[in-house]
Amino acid sequence: MLSNKSDNGEYIKGIFGQKFPKDFHYKIYSKGELEEVKQLIKEGVYKSIEEYEDHTTKILLANDDKNPIIEESQVRNQNGRQLYDLICKAISERRIIRFYYESKGGKYWRKVEPYLIAVRENGNVFVTGYEYPLKERIKEKDNNGQGQYLLKKIDFSKFEILKTTFNKLQIEDSNKIFGKLPTVKVMCRVDKRAVHIED
Numbered sequence: 001m002l003s004n005k006s007d008n009g010e011y012i013k014g015i016f017g018q019k020f021p022k023d024f025h026y027k028i029y030s031k032g033e034l035e036e037v038k039q040l041i042k043e044g045v046y047k048s049i050e051e052y053e054d055h056t057t058k059i060l061l062a063n064d065d066k067n068p069i070i071e072e073s074q075v076r077n078q079n080g081r082q083l084y085d086l087i088c089k090a091i092s093e094r095r096i097i098r099f100y101y102e103s104k105g106g107k108y109w110r111k112v113e114p115y116l117i118a119v120r121e122n123g124n125v126f127v128t129g130y131e132y133p134l135k136e137r138i139k140e141k142d143n144n145g146q147g148q149y150l151l152k153k154i155d156f157s158k159f160e161i162l163k164t165t166f167n168k169l170q171i172e173d174s175n176k177i178f179g180k181l182p183t184v185k186v187m188c189r190v191d192k193r194a195v196h197i198e199d
Contacts, residue, residue, distance in 0.1 A: 002133055003073070009135040012024075012061060014061045015092075017089065020060065020140055021187070022139030023062070023187070024057065024061065025053065025054075025055040026053050026055065026057040026122070027053060028049065033122070034049075037049055037136075039103075039104060040052070040153075049177055050106050052081050053173075055152070056122045056123050056124070059118075059122075060121070060122075062122060062133050065142055067175075071113060074104075076168075077090070082156065083151060083154060083156050083159060084117065085190070086159070086161060087117055087127050087151070087189075088117060088188040089161070090112045090114050090161045091115065091116070091117065091188050091189065091190050092188075092190075092191075092192060093165070093186055094113075094165045094166050094167065094194055094195070095161050095162060095163070095164065095166075096112065096114075096161075096162045096164045096165070096166060097111075097112050097114050097159070097160070097161055097162065097191060097196060098110065098111050098160050098162055099149075099154050099155070099159040099160070100110075100158035100159075101149055101153060101154060101156055102153065103153075108134060109134075109158075110131055110147065111131070111132040111166050112127075112129045112130065112132070112147060112149070112151070113129045113130040113132075113166045113170060114127050114128075114129040115129040115130070115171075115189065115190045115195075116128050116129070116177050116186060116188065116189045116190065116192075117151075117179045117184050117187045117188040117189075118184040118186045119162060119184060119187060120180065120183065120184050121183060121184075124150055124152075125150070125151045125152070126147065126148050126149060127148070127149050127151065128146060128147065128148045128149070128176075128177075129147065130145045130146060130147075130169070130170035130171055131145055131146070131147035132145075133145070136196050144171050144172050144173070145170055145171055146171045146176060165195070167194065167195060168195050168196055169195050169197065174182060174197050177189065177190070178182050178192060178197060
């Protein structure tokens, strides 16, 4: 839960330039986030809800100048920075990526056109783009082919950049990539002109 109220009137500047009370501590604020965290605990990413909340607090209160997102990714995965750089490179060159990913929907290799890397307010870094449909993959819900994948759940040893390129967005609503995205901070995004999107 994010709160800008401070009992003593003292604030500190954190991520996104937001002001937080000096005694701020993050708490899970939605049922959806709670379910996601429980899944991450099952997968061994966190040991407990408390560890997740402590980790998120640390990221939110860190200053952008130190690039805490990437530093935290490196702590969780020693190849985190290299993976981030490679996905940004793939986005810049408009090249399809392929990686193994485990989620509630199943354990599959994903083939994705990467459009954007961003970080949510809770500190989770993700890549989003068009996921090519696979015969063995049954999606829980239709999102016009768009998928989101946490970088910390991508195994660097099971990741590759393909030679195949793309030159247009496969998802219907380009605003999901180029529109106003107030709940995330964009870190890397495909060039509008390269995918024929007009301002």
